[in-house]
Structures are given as structure tokens and as C-alpha cells.
């Protein structure tokens with residue numbers, strides 16, 4: 623994967639989520655990929671996104687503003703315009719709406735902190751909400767790509783959530799799983815994001831194959847309308 627720089631758009635994220643529902647192709651042969659990083663407060667959402675984008679772990683991150691980071695990169699010869707949505711502090715109680723996120727994102731990274739059981743319960747609720755929506759309103763849309771991440775593996779001496787619990791939750795929800803530390807495992811963070819991007823772009827390829835191109839479908843329509851008539855004359 624080749625890195626071609628990144629940019630951050632803060633404050634306007636909610637509006638951008640509502641506006642940016644176009645999927646897949648972007649001008650200039652770019653593929654547009656949108657990933658939402660979700661999880662309980664303090665699970666390490668910003669740390670993961672910033673680590674991937676800048677290689678740095680800076681320790682403290684503003685949690686009062688949601689933002690969308692953008693990055694251009696080249697993956698498997700494909701130019702990608704990546705947008706990463708990082709919400710501000712997500713309350714671990716209350717009703718989960720996620721409507722905008724579900725509509726906006728092509729894929730989700732659900733983060734919990736292995737030293738905080740409440741964050742694991744919240745990750746479970748998020749997965750349930752995504753699955754539930756997909757089975758309902760959005761069932762005609764492509765299966766979203768989901769990666770469950772147990773963060774803060776460097777704090778395993780304070781572990782409250784077992785590796786096997788994370789693995790089981792991922793299997794039950796048909797998603798990928800890993801444990802890592804945004805603080806200490808840069809390569810693992812990159813590998814995880816790369817898997818998410820590969821998964822999403824291969825979903826796009828399946829969709830492209832299934833859907834006939836504009837000109838082909840127009841030809842089919844014309845054929846259906848006039849071809850049959852010609853036969854009967």
C-alpha cells in the first residue's frame with residue numbers, strides 16, 4: 623500500500639455524513655472508500671485512525687469534535703480516496719441511532735478496549751445495531767465490511783475481556799477480528815486497515831459485476847422495447 627498524504631476535515635462531519643452517500647467510483651479513476659470507526663468513549667478510535675494516517679501515537683486526542691479524515695493511497699494498483707469518520711465521544715448508554723453512519727459508510731471498524739468490559743458490551747450493541755439495520759431497511763445494499771478490534775493490547779495485565787470472547791463475538795457477527803495496540807503496534811494497525819480496504823474494494827468489484835454497465839442496460843432496454851416488436855412484424 624502506498625501512502626499519498628492525508629487531510630483532516632473537522633466539525634462538519636455530521637453534515638458530510640448526510641451529504642456523502644454516493645458510493646464507489648470517483649473522478650480520475652479513483653475509488654472512493656468510506657470507513658466509520660465506532661466504539662465506546664476512550665476505546666481508542668482516534669488513536670487508531672491517527673496512527674494509521676500519520677504513523678504517530680500522540681497520546682491525547684480532542685474528543686469534543688467529530689471529524690472526517692481523508693487520505694489518498696494506492697492499494698493493489700488501485701487509487702483510493704479514503705475517508706475515515708471518527709465520531710466525538712460516543713456515550714455507552716442510550717439509544718444507538720447510527721442512521722447516518724449506516725447510510726454513509728462502506729465499512730466499519732468497531733473498537734473496544736480490552737481493559738474495559740463496558741466498551742466490549744458497547745461494541746456488541748454496535749454490531750447488533752449494524753446487523754439489525756442490514757437485515758431490515760438496508761438489506762438490498764451490499765453487506766458492510768466490519769472489523770472488530772480489541773485495542774490496548776499493551777494493557778493485557780489489566781485485561782477484562784478475553785481474546786476468545788472477542789473472537790466469538792466476531793464469528794457470531796460474521797466479521798473479522800484482531801487484538802492490537804494503537805500505542806505499540808503500528809504494523810498491525812496498517813495490516814488491519816489494509817484488510818478493511820481490501821474487503822470493501824472486493825465488495826465493490828462483486829457489485830460492479832452484478833450490475834450491468836449503463837450502456838449495456840440501456841441496450842437491453844431498447845432491445846426489450848423494439849427487438850420484440852421487430853420480431854412480431
Ligand SMILES: Nc1nc2c(ncn2[C@@H]2O[C@H](COP(=O)(O)OP(=O)(O)OP(=O)(O)O)[C@@H](O)[C@H]2O)c(=O)[nH]1
Nearest residue numbers: 663664665666667668669681685711774803804805
Ligand atoms: N495504553 C494504551 N492507551 C491507548 C491506546 N490507544 C489509545 N489509548 C489511550 O486511550 C485514551 C483514549 O484514546 P482516544 O483515541 O482518544 O479514544 P476515543 O475512542 O477516540 O475516545 P473518545 O473520542 O473520547 O470517544 C487516550 O488517553 C489514549 O492515549 C493503546 O493502544 N494503549
